[in-house]
Amino acid sequence: MIATESLSKRFPRVTALDRLSMDIGPGVTGLVGANGAGKSTLIKILLGLSPATEGTAAVLGLDVATSGGQIRERVGYMPEHDCLPPDVSATEFVVHMARMSGLPPTAARERTADTLRHVGLYEERYRPIGGYSTGMKQRVKLAQALVHDPDLVFLDEPTNGLDPVGRDEMLGLIRRVHTDFGISVLVTSHLLGELERTCDHVVVIDGGKLLRSSSTTDFTQTTTTLAVEVTDTDEHPDGTKVFREALQGRGVATHEGSGLPGAGHTVLLEAVGDETYDLVRDLVADLGLGLVRMEQRRHHIAEVFQSEQAEQPEPSGQPQPSQQAKQSDQEARKEAVRHGG
């Protein structure tokens, strides 16, 4: 669907993209990076709206340098920033965008009604956009990207400004864009946990460079850490504590499962093989505790991203992301981890 080869974009004071080479296939792909990582710049180049300084890129097999118009006919684009006219209704705006994409008047009206229903805006479609909530405005932006039935959509930070419920709804909608309509999606976010749940494939960029591109399941491969949750009993009012002590007595190193579901009642330990599972079963039985769950932990994308970033040498001679961008990225990562991502 998308291929770039040594793609660079240099502004006078900033290198926004730095020799980026990647291949993206069909499905839902997340493009993740901190603020200023180069996500919006990449999307503008892929749409043929901004020329690359060096390198090549193709979208749906079309060269971005020479076929921008053809690409935009087949690709929908949801921009990051608020760009909606306040005085017109969602219906008027989306019909207008459908007509701009070349649909005849009747088809434009029909497609608009279908698309607004799909994004959950059918009831409010005749109200002026200026009175919409942030979530409703994001849905209008999504609808105008879908109305001409594209093969691929670029969604730039579609969950920006949404509360957790609105974010979940938007992520569900994005997933359905692919499952219900077969439209492939490239969605950007700085919230790693979001992409883990929504995307088939994740591309991580930082400072315009590719950090990693792999399927979500490869990112979240299982670890050798076991998470075990046990019950309390009358005899052992703190079952977790006695279970930990029993494990330690058998020479097994343990740590608390803070930050995990059921934290406080969860013990993490390294599994060395089947004998670890047998040991857990026997200790739980000997202590008369109940075994609530025993599962292998999976990596979260945030952890992979953080460890890969820690391994990256500081690029020399290249402007660094601003302190503010770094701080907001750290906050985003903490939030991603808080949200179980």
Ligand SMILES: Nc1ncnc2c1ncn2[C@@H]1O[C@H](COP(=O)(O)OP(=O)(O)OP(=O)(O)O)[C@@H](O)[C@H]1O
């Ligand atoms: N037209 C421009 N002129 C100069 N610098 C620019 C321009 N557009 C982007 N940049 C710079 O390029 C870098 C990448 O910006 P870009 O908007 O692509 O990042 P991003 O990952 O989309 O982040 P955000 O989510 O904050 O928009 C930033 O340092 C930005 O300041």
